[in-house]
Amino acid sequence: MIQWVGETLFATTVLMLLILAIRPFVADRFGARAAYLLWLAPALRMILPPLPADMFGDRAAAVQDVVVVLVGSSSPSLQSASATGGGTAWLILSLTIWLGGAVLFFGRHWLSYVQFSRNIAADGQALFAAGAIPVTASSAVSSPIALGVFGKSVVVPKDFAYRYDAAEQRLAVAHELTHHDRHDVPVNFAALAILALHWWNPVAHYAHRAFRLDQEAACDAIVLHGATPEERHAYGSALFKSAMGGVPLAACAMGATTTLKVRLRRIVSGNAEHRLAKPGAALAALLVLGGVAATASGSVKRAVDPAIEIPKALVLGGGMLNVSTPVESAIHDERNCPDAQAHAAARARAKAMDIAEAERGEAEAARIEADQAVAEAREEAMTAAVEARTGAHEALIEAQMQLREAEAEAAIAMRDAEATRAAAVRSMKISCSNNNDGSVISIEGGEDASGRKQMQIMVCGDGARMGRAQIIDALRTTREQIAHDQMLPEQTRAHVLAALDRQIASVRPLPKPSLQ
Template sequence: MSGPILEALIRANLALALAIVAVMLLRRPVRRRFGPLAAYVLWLAAPLCALVSLVPVHAPTTVMAPAVEFAATAARTVAPAAAKAPALATIVFILWEIGVALAFALFAIRQARFVRAVGRLTPLDDNRAVLRGEHVDAGPLVLGWLRPRIVVPADFADRFEGEARALVLAHEDVHLRRGDATINGLVVALQCLCWFNPLVHLAAKALRVDQEIACDAAVIERHPHARRLYAETLLSTVLTVNTAPLGCHWPAAGPPPLKERLTMLNAASLTPLRRKAGLALVVLVASAAAGAVWAANPAPALEPAVITRPDWAQKPTADDLARFYPADAAAAKAGGRATISCTVAVAGNLENCRVLRQSEEPYAFGEAAIQLSQIFRMQPQTLDGKPTAGGKVTIPILFSVPK
């Protein structure tokens, strides 16, 4: 079970990494030409490519040779020695699970510390939907995931007055209406699942920046006369390195993101038609990338069809059984059982045979069954006059002491 999961995880991370690299290269040019919202929506391509990498390509249906049994004889199963040792895939899967648990715990600790640092939350007197923290560096931000709320610092009324206060609240309201808190929660979940992929953590930081710039653009679009005041309000905000994993922050986490946001405020406004065209182009590019990833997915393996009435052309006789009977078992007058699995060739003969199980007695009944497989012949199955092959044959054989 761990093998297929690891294979899917590796495939999804390869698709995710390629999409992240492409988005990181395109986000700034897209923002300049089509606006911040288009650059923010462009991040949709990364998880979309990861998801479609898990969808198998539809494989063409083919008719396979029958899976049959030569004898209905039960046999005790002997587990191979190699199966008892832990497989490498299982060890890697366990390490991945431990990493996911540790990453989740780390994010949970960071969130709990931030919430504890904010202190007791009380509603504002003039706006009960906004909560005020106990400290001056607690926000403004949207805090939470399932039920996000706007949280402002203790000195919010003194630090932000008049129109500046309305601009800050408008920014946080855009976060709430767009569902950015939910998006950030999904990003954290992806960081936990892909804790070993550094590109995922780098993309999470860049996405947060594009998210804030897109909110800035939405506020300026509604208040085009307030660009200068909005920039001054950003500059007067207390910069902090402590951020909540589940939250959308008004203050920047450092000078570089703040510089990007101020640069956007000085950019010329785009026409509504150009912004819509940019969004349509971004969605088209994301869909095309996802389609390319899906087309590169491996096709699922086909299972052989089962035919309940096989047509044997040749089967071993009693003389054949006696000829390949283990000598030591014959001397001890001991019987046994063995079950083999083979592939049916085009001509009806058996190939690629292997022992599934055999008696626990110290006699080579499995090897004898492999030698008997050379005698079996099956009537070739045909489809439109052409032979079909590749089916699996299961043959349990009972060995009785030769007379």
């Protein structure tokens, strides 16, 4: 049954695609009615039961009324059946979703049709009767429309008598009555049911729109059969005035907007009817029968050896073996039975696949662990590199700060020494000639404008030299500290030491002055 459902859905989809491909050619060559008949193919295929594989043979009758009871069996067939429990669950779930979607789809459109009919009945006004079919006016529609499966009716807009002239009114009502004559409303419900079973299939939705177009075009061809150009013009005008959207799928609206453009073009060009309508209908019938037969489902049955008599009742697994007819050469050694060998081979393959799958899982787990280890090692290396760069940067900053401090101290000492040297030079010019041992002397001056006394102290000889010696000692002390600082990178330490060496070399001791 499940296989038949799948084959039927697939076959009807193939037929829909085939009809969508050939319907333009059929409509142009043989008319719209022939194209409309093509849609019988998927409808008939949808309800076609499986065909027997051997329709004329009686060998299949050899296996009938057979009851097999397995008691406590552990045969491969039971094992394989239990192994498919998971697949059965998924199959049941898929069928539930498919049927649930079909019910919801059909129910939604059915409720839309019922509500639409109730809205029409709420303010409907009877106008006249066309035979047994009443014609009603309602503000719920803007186009003539055919409704009802059993209680048939034609509904027109409230302004039907004012918006349409007499010829347009006659042709519009004739169009809707033709729908009822051809039983198009129940046909539309059947098409809606097929579409509901294909609710997930975009091909079916597109095919349904094409089916409705061909249905309306076939109705146009019937109404315009033998019509004059004036009647064609009036029919096209009525069709244009009847443009209406939002109609339930099962209703037959004259001016459905989805088909209006194509129908008007056919009416204007005169292709609404065709002189080859009857040959086209015959061709369509052949295509329908051929398509249905080509896609029919068949049940394949294994031929039964007539030499083996099948028992009526067979009890396995303990107790007695009761058969109504003798069983000769029906029981074979399992090792020699092709089915048993096939089951054994299948079990071996399944076991090998399980082992391979387990090994594949272990290999995948090992690969994942290796990838994690590599990622952790890479992360640790990156962290160490960042920490090393951070430490080197901090050490460089600290060395630069020490260098700036040393340079500042050296600059202060140099300024002091320079001041001392200048004073010593002036002092030597003034009084060092009178001081043979280079000691510090004092010279008093007069009073300034404010009455304050001024005194100038001059340093000669060793005093000036002592200032430069202090600078050199400070620079050398700093150099020694930096040279023994292991926290600094080698390159940074060498750069700082070279700068200090240049500072020490630039501060030369003063030569010992010669006494005059």
